[in-house]
Amino acid sequence: MTIPSLPSFTAGQPTTQPTTQPAARLIGHWLAGLERAGIPDDVASAARACIIDTLGVALAGVGTDTARLARGEALDIHAAGPSTLLGGGRLCAEGAAFANTAAAHALDFDDNSYAGFVHGSAVVVPTALAAVEAAGGTGADLLTAVVAGAEAEYALAVALGNGVYEAGWWTTALFGVVGAAATAAKAFRLDGDRAADAVAFALCGAGGMRACFGTGAKPLLAAQAAANGLRAARLAKRGGAVPHVVVEDPRGFARLVAQGRFDPTALTALGRRWHLLDPGIDTKAYPVCLSSHAAADAVRDLMTEHRLPPSDITAVRCVVPPLVAANLTYDRPTTPGEARFSLPFAVACVMLHGDLTLDHLTTATLADPHLHAAMERVSMRPDPGWNADPDRARLAPEGADVTVETATGRTFRRFCASARGTVARPLSAQEHAGKFHDCAGRAMGPEAAARLHRKLLDIDALPRLDGLLDGSIG
Incomplete structure (x- = not known):
């Protein structure tokens, strides 16, 4: 497992190290x-x-x-x-x-x-x-x-x-x-x-x-x-x-x-430290801001493990880093663009549908009264002390501490440091491929998407790029 190594600097204090080249x-x-x-x-x-x-x-x-x-x-x-x-x-x-x-x-x-x-x-x-x-x-x-x-x-x-x-x-x-x-x-x-x-x-x-x-x-x-x-x-x-x-x-x-x-x-260090490996690349499992993914994953996992129907959930309380709260500024989104930066939307969507896909980012979904009711049950609170613990700041830069309360009085809690798709919890090769086929298939059809996927897997062997994306449509 590769852990993101996030550089930290003291505000206003330059790091001066001699180098012979600009x-x-x-x-x-x-x-x-x-x-x-x-x-x-x-x-x-x-x-x-x-x-x-x-x-x-x-x-x-x-x-x-x-x-x-x-x-x-x-x-x-x-x-x-x-x-x-x-x-x-x-x-x-x-x-x-x-x-x-x-x-x-x-x-x-x-x-x-x-x-x-x-x-x-x-x-x-x-x-x-x-x-x-x-x-x-x-x-x-x-x-x-x-x-x-x-x-x-x-x-x-x-x-x-x-x-x-x-x-x-x-x-x-x-x-x-x-x-x-x-x-x-x-x-x-x-x-x-x-x-x-x-x-x-x-x-x-x-x-x-x-x-x-x-x-x-x-x-x-x-x-x-x-x-x-x-x-x-x-x-x-x-x-x-x-x-x-x-x-x-x-x-x-x-x-x-x-x-x-x-x-x-x-x-x-260019050519010796490769940033594509460290801290690496986070591939999104949901088509929304990554800051909401950990909370959505925690809710989905708790609902699966405890067989919680959406109707049984009375409150979802999410404690998050200040960075997450600063990114997710739309408590009650009215457009798909705003929904991509809304923690209540992401969590409510997962509560109701068990997932959050491109098909959910529509005006019809946003108009659903059931979604509105679910969003009302979701709250987000930034923890100003989140980064006081260096290990938590390093391991969970966009994590979430989620508590789910139920109508029967039961309470469940889950700390999710890293969402699915991040370097710490990478998607499988099958999940990567499934995401590509779903996305590309929307534009060019499933057969053309499959052909393109095979070409890209063998990208080194292509003698030229002409025709690589033939078949794509608007």
């Missing part, structure tokens, strides 16, 4: 030297799982309002090109990355990593697909580009600490632009200095705030990060130069977003 240059030169043959098998396997999961949820997300909006915008402003547009057609790499990333994050069903608290794959995988297609690359090139972008993004996030997320930055957009720039730099085979230019330029324009949660702005900001990062790599390829000290500069990234906290050893 951060952007450390990343850029590592990117230039990364080759498929140098990626360990377990890292490649993790990246392959990210590709499969992300393309599945992206295909399921194509039909959402947000993805349609992004697709329309991309078609309006971007030229035709060699890169696949989910839902049909082709655009230039930048346009495809923008539209496909919006689809990948529209349902909030894509993976997470505690290295920065980011949705890394939703940005990196669509960018890699678009850039590698534009470069005429192979399946092995796609996998290499995904590893490059993921590791660069996660390493920089670890170097700056989790205080960035806690301060209100939405790190998927903030660090995602770096992942996209690194991914595209690898796909375009930029040399070390040009790759550093791409990363540095991307950082200069990075941004995003958590105030967007529960709205269509969230996936659109991820899409913007993908397009901006890819554009940064294209500009670097054309010779656009940027100072490589943009992280360390007194007016730069570390000071502005991390109060000067920066540990360059996270970057000098």
Whole structure:
């Protein structure tokens, strides 16, 4: 079992460790030297799982309002090109990355990593697909580009600490632009200095705030990060130069977003510590914010173990970390977007239906009076002392201590440190495959989804990516 190792820094206290290279240059030169043959098998396997999961949820997300909006915008402003547009057609790499990333994050069903608290794959995988297609690359090139972008993004996030997320930055957009720039730099085979230019330029324009949660702005900001990062790599390829000290500069990234906290050893360890393995990738079992999963799992497990019907439950009391309460701000959601950030919705849905699937995130479900009644029985209380215990903070960063009270006077309690699908409780290969088939099958039908799954499992053997997603529909 791999336990998430979350870096912690004292607010306002920079971590200063001598290094001979600026951060952007450390990343850029590592990117230039990364080759498929140098990626360990377990890292490649993790990246392959990210590709499969992300393309599945992206295909399921194509039909959402947000993805349609992004697709329309991309078609309006971007030229035709060699890169696949989910839902049909082709655009230039930048346009495809923008539209496909919006689809990948529209349902909030894509993976997470505690290295920065980011949705890394939703940005990196669509960018890699678009850039590698534009470069005429192979399946092995796609996998290499995904590893490059993921590791660069996660390493920089670890170097700056989790205080960035806690301060209100939405790190998927903030660090995602770096992942996209690194991914595209690898796909375009930029040399070390040009790759550093791409990363540095991307950082200069990075941004995003958590105030967007529960709205269509969230996936659109991820899409913007993908397009901006890819554009940064294209500009670097054309010779656009940027100072490589943009992280360390007194007016730069570390000071502005991390109060000067920066540990360059996270970057000098690139290629030795693989963040795809440590802290690893959390694959979602439910299509809602991961912060609600532990409570939902605890309720589902208690109901199964004690054979509790929903009608017997009078109250569900959830004590959670402050981070969870800060993410789940909709007590009584009125839209599917808000429901994705609602603990009462997640718990009530599991109480009534035994599960929480894409089919439950509809206006019809939200209008169900039985669901409303169930949500009224669910409460959430943040525990300000949750992180006082270092072990609990490390092992249960989005955990839940759940008490279920019944009409017969019985009370049941369950502490769930980690939800199903997280690194500590990974989904089985069968569950991963089932999620992909369900998601992709919604867009392209079960037979085409099965064919695509087989291709992705053998991604290294694909001599080219043309036609990989043929059969996808909006």
